[in-house]
Amino acid sequence: xxxxxxxxxxxxxxxxxxxxxxxxxxxxxxxxxxxxxxxxxxxxxxxxxxxxxxxxxxxxxxxxxxxxxxxxxxxxxxxxxxxxxxxxxxxxxxxxxxxxxxxxxxxxxxxxxxxxxxxxxxxxxxxxxxxxxxxxxxxxxxxxxxxxxxxxxxxxxxxxxxxxxxxxxxxxxxxxxxxxxxxxxxxxxxxxxxxxxxxxxxxxxxxxxxxxxxxxxxxxxxxxxxxxxxxxxxxxxxxxxxxxxxxxxxxxxxxxxxxxxxxxxxxxxxxxxxxxxxxxxxxxxxxxxxxxxxxxxxxxxxxxxxxxxxxxxxxxxxxxxxxxxxxxxxxxxxxx
Numbered sequence: 001x002x003x004x005x006x007x008x009x010x011x012x013x014x015x016x017x018x019x020x021x022x023x024x025x026x027x028x029x030x031x032x033x034x035x036x037x038x039x040x041x042x043x044x045x046x047x048x049x050x051x052x053x054x055x056x057x058x059x060x061x062x063x064x065x066x067x068x069x070x071x072x073x074x075x076x077x078x079x080x081x082x083x084x085x086x087x088x089x090x091x092x093x094x095x096x097x098x099x100x101x102x103x104x105x106x107x108x109x110x111x112x113x114x115x116x117x118x119x120x121x122x123x124x125x126x127x128x129x130x131x132x133x134x135x136x137x138x139x140x141x142x143x144x145x146x147x148x149x150x151x152x153x154x155x156x157x158x159x160x161x162x163x164x165x166x167x168x169x170x171x172x173x174x175x176x177x178x179x180x181x182x183x184x185x186x187x188x189x190x191x192x193x194x195x196x197x198x199x200x201x202x203x204x205x206x207x208x209x210x211x212x213x214x215x216x217x218x219x220x221x222x223x224x225x226x227x228x229x230x231x232x233x234x235x236x237x238x239x240x241x242x243x244x245x246x247x248x249x250x251x252x253x254x255x256x257x258x259x260x261x262x263x264x265x266x267x268x269x270x271x272x273x274x275x276x277x278x279x280x281x282x283x284x285x286x287x288x289x290x291x292x293x294x295x296x297x298x299x300x301x302x303x304x305x306x307x308x309x310x311x312x313x314x315x316x317x318x319x320x321x322x323x324x325x326x327x328x329x330x331x332x333x334x335x336x
Contacts, residue, residue: 024057024058024059024060025058026058026059026252026256027060027062028051028060028061028062028085028086028248029062029064029083029084029085029086030044030047030048030061030063030064030085030087031064031065031068031070031075031078031084031086031087031088032044032063032065032075032087032089033065033071033072033075033195033196033197034065034066034196034217034220035065035066036065036220037216037219037220037278038214038219038220039149039150039271039275039278040240040271041063041065042270042274043147043268043271044065046263046266046267046270047061047088047242047260047266047267048060048061048062048063050263050267051259051260051263054259054262055255055256055259058256059260061085061086066197067195067198069084071195072089072093072094075087075089076094076097076139076141078245079140079141079243079244079245080139080141081140081247082247084245085244085245086144086244086245086248086260086264087141087241087242087243088240088241088242088267089241090104090238090239090240090241091104091130091239091240092177092180093175094241095177095179096177097137097139098130098133098134098139099317099319099320099323100129100130100317100320100322100326102177102178102180102317102323103179103314103317103323103326103330104236104237104239105175105177105179105180105183106179106183106306106309106310106313107183107235107236107303108235108236108302108306108310109310109331110236110237110330113151113237113279116237116238116239116272117272117276119333120146120147120240120268121148121268121269121272122145122147122265122268124333125329125332125333126146126326126329127143127145129325129326129329130143133320134243140245140246140247141243141245141246142243142244142246142249143241144242144243144244144260144261144264145242145261145264145265146240146242146268147238147240147268147270147271147272147275148237148238148239148272149214149216149238149240149272149274149275149276150214150215150216150237150275150279151214151215151234151235151237152212152213152214152237152238153212153213153215153218153230153231153232153233153235154172154210154212154233154235155210155211155213155224155227155229155292156170156227156229156231157203157209157227157228157229158170158209158210158229159229160229160231160293160295161229161297162231162295162297162298163298163301163302164188164305165188167184167189168187168188168189169188170188170189170190170209170210171189171190171192171207171208171209171210172189172190172191172208172210172212173202173203173207173208173211173212174192174211174212176191176192176193178318179317183306183313184212186305186306186309189210192207194208196213196217196221197221199211199213199221199223200221200222200226203227204226209227212235212236214238214275214279215278215279215282215283215286216275216278216279218286219286224286224289224290224292225290228290228291229292229293229295230286230293230294230295231295231296231297232295232296232297233302235302238271238275240271240272242267242268242271244264310327311324314326
């Protein structure tokens with residue numbers, strides 16, 4: 001009997017050791033187009049850590065930044081196929097599949113950081129609209145959380161930008177869609193479709209001579225090494241999309257999916273906070289490190305040009321009749 005007991009103890013011990021080394025039940029891949037210290041990447045790291053903690057290590061997340069899994073379109077296709085499980089991207093480059101996302105390309109729909117943060121809170125009124133736009137199209141992924149963040153500004157190689165006419169002829173890297181072509185055409189700029197992970201080389205070889213993006217991207221991609229003029233236009237604010245592949249969602253247990261959902265909501269809040277804090281710090285950093293020349297624009301002249309077109313632009317979005325609905329919902333947040 002004693003010998004049998006020893007054998008049983010050894011078998012039990014071996015089973016415990018095997019379980020400990022069995023590894024996680026799920027290995028998820030999270031894709032984004034940026035690298036650290038961009039707020040999206042830091043939010044991705046937070047998600048990975050929190051999901052592991054909340055599931056006791058049963059669900060692990062690997063982060064693939066800098067466009068390692070492709071540009072925005074490739075990431076979306078990966079979500080549909082289940083080869084990408086989670087993504088953190090902006091809504092604007094996804095306008096080809098979520099046409100309402102083009103609303104966020106309309107300049108000056110947010111009055112400032114506080115308005116953007118309030119509107120893009122996952123617990124607010126905008127999230128259900130965006131979630132429905134996605135689910136109604138059966139895109140193969142579901143919205144987990146939204147976030148605000150930093151403002152988009154204009155970096156260029158040529159000269160300071162103060163008034164709209166200063167942008168005449170600039171080859172502007174931006175998210176190119178019907179909306180952005182019309183918007184930037186108003187100031188005489190030429191929109192260029194360049195993925196975020198290719199912006200440095202495009203600026204370096206002259207495919208574009210200006211970049212319209214977040215301060216975080218300017219810094220994390222070291223674009224300020226090549227373009228010394230930064231115009232603080234604050235014309236657009238980052239609207240962050242944190243989503244999960246429907247294939248992944250369906251294979252996770254309720255417990256594990258709830259953990260992903262909690263982590264995503266926290267990441268959305270984190271993106272918003274980091275975006276605001278990072279903007280302030282980034283301006284000081286790039287001035288000191290790269291000698292960037294920073295100037296305020298004549299905001300009134302830009303607002304005067306763009307604001308009268310906001311309703312028209314929202315109403316004429318290709319592929320949807322919900323543009324004005326979303327725009328008015330954003331405006332309503334500011335008036336509450």
